[in-house]
Amino acid sequence: MLRVESVVKSFGGFKAVDGANLHVNAGEIVAVIGPNGAGKTTLFHLLTGHLSPDSGRILFKGKEIGGLSPHVVCRRGITRSFQVANIFPRLSVFENVQIAVLSRERKTFRIFSPAKGMAEEEVHRILRSVGLFDQRDVGSDLLSHGDKKVLEIAVALSGNPELLILDEPTAGMAPEETERCIRLIRKLSGESGLTILFCEHDISLVFEIANRIMVMVRGATVAQGSGEEVRRNSEVRSAYLGESGEC
Amino acid sequence: MRRSAAPLLLLLLTATLLALPQILPRFHTYVAAIVLLTALLATSLNLAIGYTGLYQFGHAVFYGVGAYGTALMLTRSGMPAPIAFLVGPLAAAALSLVMGVICIRLSKLYFGMLQISLGSLVWAVVYRWYSFTGGDDGIHGIPIPDAIASPKGSYYYTLIVTALCVFAMYRIVRSPFGKAIQGIRDNPVRAAAIGVDVKLHQLASLVIAGFFGGVAGSLFVVVENSVFPDMMFWTFSLEVLIMCLLGGMYTFFGPFVGASVIVLLRVFASIHTRYWSLILGTILTLVIIFLPDGVLGMFVRRPRPKESTGA
Numbered sequence: 001m002l003r004v005e006s007v008v009k010s011f012g013g014f015k016a017v018d019g020a021n022l023h024v025n026a027g028e029i030v031a032v033i034g035p036n037g038a039g040k041t042t043l044f045h046l047l048t049g050h051l052s053p054d055s056g057r058i059l060f061k062g063k064e065i066g067g068l069s070p071h072v073v074c075r076r077g078i079t080r081s082f083q084v085a086n087i088f089p090r091l092s093v094f095e096n097v098q099i100a101v102l103s104r105e106r107k108t109f110r111i112f113s114p115a116k117g118m119a120e121e122e123v124h125r126i127l128r129s130v131g132l133f134d135q136r137d138v139g140s141d142l143l144s145h146g147d148k149k150v151l152e153i154a155v156a157l158s159g160n161p162e163l164l165i166l167d168e169p170t171a172g173m174a175p176e177e178t179e180r181c182i183r184l185i186r187k188l189s190g191e192s193g194l195t196i197l198f199c200e201h202d203i204s205l206v207f208e209i210a211n212r213i214m215v216m217v218r219g220a221t222v223a224q225g226s227g228e229e230v231r232r233n234s235e236v237r238s239a240y241l242g243e244s245g246e247c
Numbered sequence: 248m249r250r251s252a253a254p255l256l257l258l259l260l261t262a263t264l265l266a267l268p269q270i271l272p273r274f275h276t277y278v279a280a281i282v283l284l285t286a287l288l289a290t291s292l293n294l295a296i297g298y299t300g301l302y303q304f305g306h307a308v309f310y311g312v313g314a315y316g317t318a319l320m321l322t323r324s325g326m327p328a329p330i331a332f333l334v335g336p337l338a339a340a341a342l343s344l345v346m347g348v349i350c351i352r353l354s355k356l357y358f359g360m361l362q363i364s365l366g367s368l369v370w371a372v373v374y375r376w377y378s379f380t381g382g383d384d385g386i387h388g389i390p391i392p393d394a395i396a397s398p399k400g401s402y403y404y405t406l407i408v409t410a411l412c413v414f415a416m417y418r419i420v421r422s423p424f425g426k427a428i429q430g431i432r433d434n435p436v437r438a439a440a441i442g443v444d445v446k447l448h449q450l451a452s453l454v455i456a457g458f459f460g461g462v463a464g465s466l467f468v469v470v471e472n473s474v475f476p477d478m479m480f481w482t483f484s485l486e487v488l489i490m491c492l493l494g495g496m497y498t499f500f501g502p503f504v505g506a507s508v509i510v511l512l513r514v515f516a517s518i519h520t521r522y523w524s525l526i527l528g529t530i531l532t533l534v535i536i537f538l539p540d541g542v543l544g545m546f547v548r549r550p551r552p553k554e555s556t557g558a
Contacts, residue, residue, distance in 0.1 A: 048440060074442035088433035090497065099430045100441040108427035108443055115423045139549035159441050
């Protein structure tokens with residue numbers, strides 16, 4: 001479904017991503033791991049059009065998407081969450097999701113019909129599925145940190161993506177929030193067969209839910225495979241797992 | 248409580264506004280008309296600044312172009328008046344589109360700075376081009392159709408047009424488009440990531456704001472029978488911006504309140520003192536310190552989250 005081939009991106013003289021390779025098959029949960037500064041977030045920005053690659057190819061369903069604008073990438077079927085919860089703070093929880101649904105339906109240029117009640121059923125369904133239905137009228141900036149991140153996943157889901165990209169979905173979450181978030185990711189993958197690509201610092205979490213893992217070090221892909229294969233890879237051990245001592 | 252009170256309040260307001268010219272002397276009717284059209288101007292600016300989050304620092308230019316467009320059509324073309332009243336706002340919308348295309352590449356303050364520069368350019372042309380715009384003298388004695396030429400007539404015309412435009416803008420901010428621009432204001436990156444074409448929506452919002460600013464300008468022609476270049480000078484743009492801040496730029500009717508306060512203050516305080524802007528400055532300082540969301544922003548209650556969240 002997604003194929004990244006030797007992608008390079010540098011800022012000034014610094015190569016943030018330097019030869020990243022990745023493939024994601026439909027229905028999989030794939031994790032990208034790597035030490036701080038390995039280029040995971042930059043790679044995700046490249047996939048979703050927030051940055052354009054200097055070289056290399058990014059193919060989604062066989063078509064090049066590298067360098068397209070974010071809103072075009074979204075319409076091709078990739079939506080995402082950001083590392084720092086990225087929501088519409090002055091709008092209510094309901095409106096946050098509603099905008100995403102209306103945008104997908106290409107209704108955002110309707111200027112005279114009232115938005116109130118539009119797509120209500122779908123928005124409610126999405127909010128129920130992520131567990132935010134009771135908070136639907138709350139100003140989204142007043143939510144707890146964990147709920148904000150869950151709301152952002154809900155917003156990303158409203159685009160009906162084929163591929164959902166999550167940049168550190170559980171960063172900064174309390175243990176029970178993390179638990180809830182993992183259940184949500186599992187549910188999305190299991191029930192709707194959604195393809196999910198995420199990066200995460202919590203290694204045990206990665207090995208728990210990912211079907212396959214890609215390891216990045218200094219911008220380059222050093223290994224890719226199942227949890228077991230990655231664990232056995234000597235390069236990974238020396239570069240990453242060995243240092244953290246968690247595995 | 249507010250919800251049930253709103254229709255009653257609106258009815259009361261409408262009745263008052265309709266009755267004003269019957270009660271008030273001639274000069275005060277004129278002031279009321281100026282309040283209305285300035286409120287329309289501030290509300291149109293708020294579409295760009297409060298709802299789309301664009302630093303629209305040169306809004307008076309669209310007001311001025313709307314006014315000059317109407318004035319020039321009335322004095323120099325043989326066209327019927329209704330066309331003149333439409334050409335002004337359309338010219339303002341067109342200018343807004345052109346300036347928007349140029350400025351939208353920049354973000355935040357840089358957008359605002361470039362807009363002031365381009366606006367000053369328009370002002371300079373109007374200020375200097377004596378043979379066409381009358382230069383710094385402006386245009387006076389503009390012929391207005393008889394039905395709306397009297398003080399009362401011009402007041403009612405202003406009231407009706409302002410009400411229609413404000414209603415239209417009210418509908419717009421509640422439409423899917425309105426939600427999308429508020430999303431862009433809050434978080435352009437997020438908006439793009441859900442498939443919203445940020446620049447296109449911003450541009451559309453600017454054109455709409457420019458158009459309604461132009462309508463306010465055309466109303467000024469009806470009320471004042473004259474136009475002058477100062478009405479599009481950048482200092483007036485800032486005054487309109489202050490109206491939005493004072494009233495509350497995250498509320499729909501905040502700019503309306505802000506415009507009323509400032510226009511009335513300017514008219515009535517300046518009778519007693521040359522230093523009326525000192526009073527304005529004091530009020531504004533107090534509002535910014537104690538009511539950072541503006542006068543109306545104070546009344547907005549946002550539902551708070553419940554204690555526990557079920558997964």
